[in-house]
Structures are given as C-alpha cells and as structure tokens.
Amino acid sequence: MDVKELLVKGLCSTPKYIDMSCRYDKQGSIYDDQCQDIEDFYHYKAEEAIMRCNAKDAALQLKTPLRLFDLGCGSTTKSQYLINELLANKVNVEYTPIDVSKDFLQHACETLKNIYGNRLKVDPIAGDFMNVIPQIGKYRGRKVLLWLSGLQCFPLDTQHQLLSKISESMEGDDSLLMTADITQDKAVIEKAYLDFDDSKPFAKLYTNGVHVANRELGGNIDLSQFILEGRHVEDKDVSRASYNQVWLRSLCNQSYYLEEVGKNVTFEEGEKLHLYSGNGISHKYTIPQLENALASVKLRVLKKWDNGNSVLLLSTRENEL
Numbered sequence: 501m502d503v504k505e506l507l508v509k510g511l512c513s514t515p516k517y518i519d520m521s522c523r524y525d526k527q528g529s530i531y532d533d534q535c536q537d538i539e540d541f542y543h544y545k546a547e548e549a550i551m552r553c554n555a556k557d558a559a560l561q562l563k564t565p566l567r568l569f570d571l572g573c574g575s576t577t578k579s580q581y582l583i584n585e586l587l588a589n590k591v592n593v594e595y596t597p598i599d600v601s602k603d604f605l606q607h608a609c610e611t612l613k614n615i616y617g618n619r620l621k622v623d624p625i626a627g628d629f630m631n632v633i634p635q636i637g638k639y640r641g642r643k644v645l646l647w648l649s650g651l652q653c654f655p656l657d658t659q660h661q662l663l664s665k666i667s668e669s670m671e672g673d674d675s676l677l678m679t680a681d682i683t684q685d686k687a688v689i690e691k692a693y694l695d696f697d698d699s700k701p702f703a704k705l706y707t708n709g710v711h712v713a714n715r716e717l718g719g720n721i722d723l724s725q726f727i728l729e730g731r732h733v734e735d736k737d738v739s740r741a742s743y744n745q746v747w748l749r750s751l752c753n754q755s756y757y758l759e760e761v762g763k764n765v766t767f768e769e770g771e772k773l774h775l776y777s778g779n780g781i782s783h784k785y786t787i788p789q790l791e792n793a794l795a796s797v798k799l800r801v802l803k804k805w806d807n808g809n810s811v812l813l814l815s816t817r818e819n820e821l
C-alpha cells in the first residue's frame with residue numbers, strides 16, 4: 501500500500517488514524533534524527549551506546565563474506581559502527597540500506613559516499629518492508645539483516661508479520677542483528693516520550709503525518725484545532741510488550757475536504773486522531789518477550805548485549821529437522 505492509500509484508509513477508519521510510517525518523509529526523518537539531542541530521550545543515547553560499545557564483538561560473530569541489509573536505515577549513523585568494524589576486519593562488505601523515505605535514503609547514500617568512497621559498495625532499495633523483505637530472500641549469498649530501532653515502531657500484529665517475513669528470507673548461517681528498547685520504568689518512558697513541548701522535535705515528528713496527509717491528499721487539516729495527548733500502557737504478558745499511544749484530540753467539530761481524493765474527513769469535538777495503527781507505538785520489551793517473539797518465527801537468539809535500556813540481539817534461523 502503506498503502512502504496515499506495508507507492515509508486514506510486511516511482517515512476513513514473508525515477510529516481515525518495516521519499510520520506511523522506516514523510521518524517519515526524527508527522532514528520527518530530530519531525530526532527523527534534531531535530527537536537524539538533531547539536530554540530526557542534515553543532511547544537514542546542507549547541505542548547509540550549499544551552499537552558503539554558492541555559493534556566490534558558483534559562483527560566478530562558474523563560469518564563472512566556477507567551482504568548487509570539495513571532495514572529502515574535512517575541516517576545510518578548507528579549502522580556505521582558495524583560497517584567500520586567489518587571494514588577494519590578487511591571484510592568485503594556489500595551494503596544495502598533500505599528505507600521507505602526515498603529522499604532521506606538518497607541523502608544517507610550521499611553521506612556514505614563521502615565517508616567511505618570506494619571502500620563500501622552501496623546498493624540502496626527504497627520501499628516498504630512488506631515488499632522489500634521478500635526481495636532480500638532471493639539474494640543467494642550470506643545475508644546479515646540489520647534492524648536498529650525498528651521492531652518497536654510497529655503494532656504487535658505487524659511486528660509478528662515482519663519478523664515472519666524476515667525469518668522466511670533467511671537460511672543457513674544468515675543472521676539477524678537487531679536492537680530493541682528494554683526500558684521498563686514508566687516514569688522514565690513518560691518523560692522521554694510524552695512531554696509534548698511544541699518546540700521539541702518529538703511533537704513535530706508525531707504530527708508530521710498530518711503535514712504529509714495535507715500534502716499527499718490535498719487537505720488543510722489545521723493542527724491548531726487539535727491537542728497532542730498520549731499514554732504509556734504496561735503489558736508484561738510474555739507474548740506481548742508494553743507500548744505508547746499518541747493521538748491528536750479535536751478541539752471542536754471540524755471538517756476538511758481532501759481535494760486529491762475527493763473525500764471529506766470530519767472530526768467531532770473530543771474525537772481522537774490516533775498517530776499510530778493497531779495497538780500502539782514505541783514498544784518496550786522484557787528479554788523473555790523478545791525471545792518469545794523471535795522463537796515464534798523460528799529465530800533463535802545466539803548472543804545478546806544489554807545496557808539496561810537497549811539490547812542488541814544476534815539471531816539465526818532454527819535448523820529444520
């Protein structure tokens with residue numbers, strides 16, 4: 501489904517929603533990158549630290565030669581720790597950064613060219629995971645799928661679908677190297693994610709999906725007629741995870757015409773426009789929850805590195821008997 505279809509589907513649903521992936525146009529990716537500077541936003545710092553401190557050890561666990569597929573690569577800043585270690589080990593790395601945000605991917609590739617020149621062969625793919633992951637499965641050499649800060653963004657049912665697709669795309673000694681947020685302290689999470697100060701890139705990132713909707717669908721949804729709200733939901737069930745929910749609450753009865761698709765979207769006073777689909781976003785896991793999610797798609801954890809807020813997991817596909 502392309503961005504336009506996804507937006508129309510969400511805005512015509514009950515309750516109305518804007519899928520998380522719609523916020524990641526070039527501007528959204530810039531806001532996402534800027535979030536790392538927010539003092540209370542532990543997640544980026546923890547993810548950066550887990551890669552900086554453990555990329556060397558992780559690189560040593562990988563069988564070579566390999567092709568590195570970076571799922572939702574963003575700026576590639578954290579991925580570069582692993583690339584650097586592989587290059588330092590004289591590994592011939594072919595790197596495929598993948599992202600739904602085509603413009604930002606192009607920008608990331610230009611940055612990589614400036615940093616690595618001819619030392620790194622870069623072969624990007626712009627597109628949605630659901631379409632791209634099956635293509636990865638067709639690659640016949642050894643694959644390492646890198647998925648940093650990715651799983652947690654999707655609703656729980658989609659997480660399972662994506663992990664399933666990832667597992668199906670792997671064989672032999674292919675591996676998945678992924679990070680996830682393991683923070684369980686509610687106060688820390690609320691301070692990091694649910695402080696909606698307008699001047700912070702976080703509020704701008706959450707609401708960027710509305711700007712994308714206006715641009716793509718020819719609408720003029722007025723953000724000043726909504727208030728941004730959210731909550732953290734704890735769920736310790738081993739087959740689930742804790743998560744956040746963020747929404748815009750309509751301050752009045754209002755209606756907008758979406759010119760590009762010839763549809764009206766109407767909000768009643770107090771109605772919520774969810775800024776995610778399914779159960780929520782920004783999932784937080786216990787280690788057993790992550791192991792269970794991976795085991796449910798036949799992925800076995802070989803090694804894990806943990807810094808209290810983030811975990812880096814190396815998994816491989818279970819051998820079929």
Ligand SMILES: C[S@@+](CC[C@H](N)C(=O)[O-])C[C@H]1O[C@@H](n2cnc3c(N)ncnc32)[C@H](O)[C@@H]1O
Binds near residue numbers: 577
């Ligand atoms: C939270 S950011 C993580 C970026 C980077 N991996 C990092 O750790 O800094 C999520 C990334 O996934 C991309 N993304 C989100 N949904 C996607 C989808 N359905 N298919 C492909 N990429 C997606 C976004 O554009 C964004 O760059």
